[in-house]
Amino acid sequence: MRKRLLLILTAFIFSSSFLAAQEIRDHFFLTDSMLRNLSWFNNKYLEITGNWKYHAGDPKEALAEWTKPGFDDKAWETVKTTLHVDSLPKSGWNGIGWFRLHLVIDSGLLNKPLALNVIHSGASEIYLDGKLFARFGRVGTTGSEEIGFNATTLVPHLVIFNQPQHVIAIRYSGFNVLQNKPPTINELGFKMVVGDPAEVNKSVLSHGIFFRPLEALAIAIPFTFALIHFILFLFYRREKSNLYFALFAFTLAIWGILEHEAVSNSNAALSLQLKRLWLPYLALMPVMGLRFLYSLFYKKIPKSFWFFLFASLGIAVWSWFSLTGILSLILFILSLAEMIRLVIVAMRKKTPGAWIIGVGFAAFCISWVLILVLLITNNFSLTLWYILIYLTGILPILLSMSVYLSQRVAFTYKNLESEIKNSLELRLENARNETELKKASELKAAYEALEVAHSNLKATQSQLIQSEKMASLGELTAGIAHEIQNPLNFVNNFSEVNTELIEEMKEELKAGKTADAISLADDIKANNEKIAFHGKRADSIVKGMLQHSRNNSGQKELTDINNLVDECLRLSFHGMRAKDKSFNAKTETSLDNSLSPVTVVSQEIGRVLLNLFTNAFYSVMQKKKTNGENYSPVVTASTFKEGNTVKIIVRDNGNGISQKVIDKIFQPFFTTKPTGEGTGLGLSMSYDIITKGHGGDLNVETKEGEFAQFTIILPYKP
Amino acid sequence: MKILVVDDEKDVQVLFEQRFRKEMKNGEMQFAFAFSGEEALQYLSTHEQEAVLILSDINMPGMSGLELLRKIKQDYHEPPPVVMMITAYGDAENYNQATQLGADDFLTKPVDFNVLKEKLKAIH
Numbered sequence: 001m002r003k004r005l006l007l008i009l010t011a012f013i014f015s016s017s018f019l020a021a022q023e024i025r026d027h028f029f030l031t032d033s034m035l036r037n038l039s040w041f042n043n044k045y046l047e048i049t050g051n052w053k054y055h056a057g058d059p060k061e062a063l064a065e066w067t068k069p070g071f072d073d074k075a076w077e078t079v080k081t082t083l084h085v086d087s088l089p090k091s092g093w094n095g096i097g098w099f100r101l102h103l104v105i106d107s108g109l110l111n112k113p114l115a116l117n118v119i120h121s122g123a124s125e126i127y128l129d130g131k132l133f134a135r136f137g138r139v140g141t142t143g144s145e146e147i148g149f150n151a152t153t154l155v156p157h158l159v160i161f162n163q164p165q166h167v168i169a170i171r172y173s174g175f176n177v178l179q180n181k182p183p184t185i186n187e188l189g190f191k192m193v194v195g196d197p198a199e200v201n202k203s204v205l206s207h208g209i210f211f212r213p214l215e216a217l218a219i220a221i222p223f224t225f226a227l228i229h230f231i232l233f234l235f236y237r238r239e240k241s242n243l244y245f246a247l248f249a250f251t252l253a254i255w256g257i258l259e260h261e262a263v264s265n266s267n268a269a270l271s272l273q274l275k276r277l278w279l280p281y282l283a284l285m286p287v288m289g290l291r292f293l294y295s296l297f298y299k300k301i302p303k304s305f306w307f308f309l310f311a312s313l314g315i316a317v318w319s320w321f322s323l324t325g326i327l328s329l330i331l332f333i334l335s336l337a338e339m340i341r342l343v344i345v346a347m348r349k350k351t352p353g354a355w356i357i358g359v360g361f362a363a364f365c366i367s368w369v370l371i372l373v374l375l376i377t378n379n380f381s382l383t384l385w386y387i388l389i390y391l392t393g394i395l396p397i398l399l400s401m402s403v404y405l406s407q408r409v410a411f412t413y414k415n416l417e418s419e420i421k422n423s424l425e426l427r428l429e430n431a432r433n434e435t436e437l438k439k440a441s442e443l444k445a446a447y448e449a450l451e452v453a454h455s456n457l458k459a460t461q462s463q464l465i466q467s468e469k470m471a472s473l474g475e476l477t478a479g480i481a482h483e484i485q486n487p488l489n490f491v492n493n494f495s496e497v498n499t500e501l502i503e504e505m506k507e508e509l510k511a512g513k514t515a516d517a518i519s520l521a522d523d524i525k526a527n528n529e530k531i532a533f534h535g536k537r538a539d540s541i542v543k544g545m546l547q548h549s550r551n552n553s554g555q556k557e558l559t560d561i562n563n564l565v566d567e568c569l570r571l572s573f574h575g576m577r578a579k580d581k582s583f584n585a586k587t588e589t590s591l592d593n594s595l596s597p598v599t600v601v602s603q604e605i606g607r608v609l610l611n612l613f614t615n616a617f618y619s620v621m622q623k624k625k626t627n628g629e630n631y632s633p634v635v636t637a638s639t640f641k642e643g644n645t646v647k648i649i650v651r652d653n654g655n656g657i658s659q660k661v662i663d664k665i666f667q668p669f670f671t672t673k674p675t676g677e678g679t680g681l682g683l684s685m686s687y688d689i690i691t692k693g694h695g696g697d698l699n700v701e702t703k704e705g706e707f708a709q710f711t712i713i714l715p716y717k718p
Numbered sequence: 719m720k721i722l723v724v725d726d727e728k729d730v731q732v733l734f735e736q737r738f739r740k741e742m743k744n745g746e747m748q749f750a751f752a753f754s755g756e757e758a759l760q761y762l763s764t765h766e767q768e769a770v771l772i773l774s775d776i777n778m779p780g781m782s783g784l785e786l787l788r789k790i791k792q793d794y795h796e797p798p799p800v801v802m803m804i805t806a807y808g809d810a811e812n813y814n815q816a817t818q819l820g821a822d823d824f825l826t827k828p829v830d831f832n833v834l835k836e837k838l839k840a841i842h
Binding site for chain 1: 781782
């Protein structure tokens with residue numbers, strides 16, 4: 001029965017270990033002891049296949065004559081009823097024939113019920129001592145007439161022998177077996193089996209209890225796996241592994257059905273065809289497992305798969321026709337080895353979860369080792385076989401694969417989860433980046449706007465500087481006019497006086513008063529000098545004014561600082577006066593006459609000085625407004641050397657500068673004057689001129705309400 | 719006649735000495751010079767009864783001519799000296815202020831010495 005499967009799988013190991021030569025006798029002696037200690041192999045049946053008398057064909061008289069116990073069959077050929085294809089009867093086998101057995105029952109078995117059965121894929125009629133005992137299928141003289149009977153599930157017939165001598169005649173036809181060339185059955189005949197009914201029943205019962213559910217499980221479990229993973233595949237088609245696994249599990253389920261039906265289906269013809277499928281199937285089945293494992297561990301299917309695929313296809317076809325199982329078996333084992341290799345490689349590569357499948361295969365291998373051990377020690381049973389093959393062999397593989405896939409799904413989920421997390425974070429970051437980018441672009445725009453504003457401001461600043469110059473010029477215009485007016489007055493007056501004097505001198509000369517004439521000439525000369533002096537004075541004022549209003553910074557040149565200070569003091573004084581008639585202040589100068597000219601840009605230093613003086617006058621004027629009579633405003637200018645610097649001090653006894661604003665006074669646009677009165681650029685420009693333009697320094701000392709003193713420090717190299 | 723000339727321009731002295739050379743020679747006029755308002759007051763305090771006429775510039779550092787005028791008109795009553803104001807800025811404000819303070823005459827620069835001489839002779 002099931003042994004056939006086993007026989008296929010273990011054929012190369014146990015190729016002929018059960019074939020024992022049997023002694024040729026003219027009867028078969030059945031003893032009590034023979035029915036004990038029967039192996040699992042025969043379901044507690046004793047096979048009686050040897051020492052049968054055989055006659056080919058089915059003549060008309062056979063039914064009457066050959067069933068008789070007394071018929072002399074000594075001339076018949078002695079054969080084995082199995083009709084192995086390699087040792088067919090010499091008299092030939094064309095599909096139907098008669099077999100006779102002379103059975104001798106040991107006294108111990110007399111009057112006891114015995115279970116009698118036949119195992120075949122053909123049809124048979126059994127005659128016991130001339131009477132029809134049982135019929136299996138319909139014996140026919142042609143293939144179409146015959147109805148084969150698969151007798152595996154047959155309930156045993158009971159027989160009680162009450163005397164020792166018996167003759168069993170069997171009419172057997174096996175056309176279908178002969179014609180269909182059953183691939184896994186190389187025997188065309190039948191086996192008659194005898195057993196202790198109790199033992200047989202026990203065996204059958206145990207089959208009923210264990211074997212059937214196991215068989216069902218062997219189909220149901222792979223099928224369930226196949227279904228689940230196929231559904232999984234349907235829902236997510238990109239995961240091909242589910243499909244391959246489903247296919248693999250499906251092939252296993254089909255194998256279970258195939259095996260079950262081939263063995264158990266009572267239709268012998270179908271059973272034969274199914275049995276014929278075993279070998280091709282054996283070759284093809286593991287390829288599905290391989291395909292699955294390759295899909296797990298390889299991104300691209302390696303070439304070795306194609307080898308297995310084509311080999312299995314070739315061998316499948318070949319085995320179908322040749323009915324030879326050895327290549328299928330070799331391929332099966334090779335495929336299995338390859339599967340195990342794949343798993344081991346994956347485990348070595350530390351592929352996550354590969355060990356799970358490894359465990360499945362380990363269980364499978366251990367099961368096989370156990371099977372071999374049990375076979376060798378002859379402790380095997382079909383139940384054990386099923387348990388080992390399915391429950392501890394194939395099921396762990398399927399389970400492990402399924403678990404692996406589930407784990408992979410779990411991994412995917414975890415990855416997905418973290419990916420989602422990452423992408424969320426990324427999105428947040430993107431959003432952040434975006435806002436930053438936005439900010440950056442805003443900043444850029446702001447910066448550009450700022451740059452534009454800055455360049456505008458620069459332009460404005462230079463305009464402002466110019467207008468500051470012009471403003472101070474404007475302030476000073478009146479003063480300048482006054483300053484020019486005075487020397488011009490002198491020039492005019494002295495020249496007028498000189499004209500008078502020259503007239504007088506002429507008269508004196510006419511009168512011959514030479515001494516008086518000479519005295520007059522001296523006066524004229526002195527006046528002339530005055531004229532020249534005041535002319536130059538006016539000239540220098542005009543020049544200074546021009547220089548002051550000139551936009552470009554002038555060249556550094558040797559400049560008499562004292563002159564410059566004096567001039568600027570006067571200019572700013574008169575400028576203030578011009579603006580405010582009521583203004584007055586005392587100016588004091590303390591100029592160091594030993595100062596040599598200093599190399600400076602005179603109009604720039606002049607601008608600084610004008611600015612400082614104007615501020616000083618403004619300050620004292622403000623104080624005068626509030627303090628009135630008791631206050632006498634004084635603005636002092638002094639110059640002196642100190643080391644290799646020259647210091648110019650501009651001091652006023654005005655309101656001073658409050659501590660709050662002292663830090664700001666050199667900043668551009670800072671002014672304490674009411675709006676419109678000051679640009680706020682004076683001191684910052686002055687500071688720049690002194691520090692940047694001349695490498696000097698501009699300091700301030702002040703006491704609020706008492707004085708302010710600005711000190712210009714310039715490098716001095718006499 | 720004694721005249722005190724107050725001006726911060728020192729060359730004014732030379733100019734006046736030249737311009738009034740004849741008047742000084744024949745003793746018709748006598749000139750004293752002060753170069754600031756303070757100096758003028760100082761002079762007046764020591765030569766109280768001498769100066770008959772004061773010619774003062776308005777624009778001077780320190781004490782201005784107007785202030786000097788005010789002080790003179792306050793402090794010197796007997797005999798009240800004639801004060802003539804001279805300014806480069808012949809504007810109404812200066813003129814009005816000077817008049818208010820009691821200035822006897824108002825001249826603008828440039829001074830026409832012939833006119834001045836006439837005026838001085840008229841006072842005399």
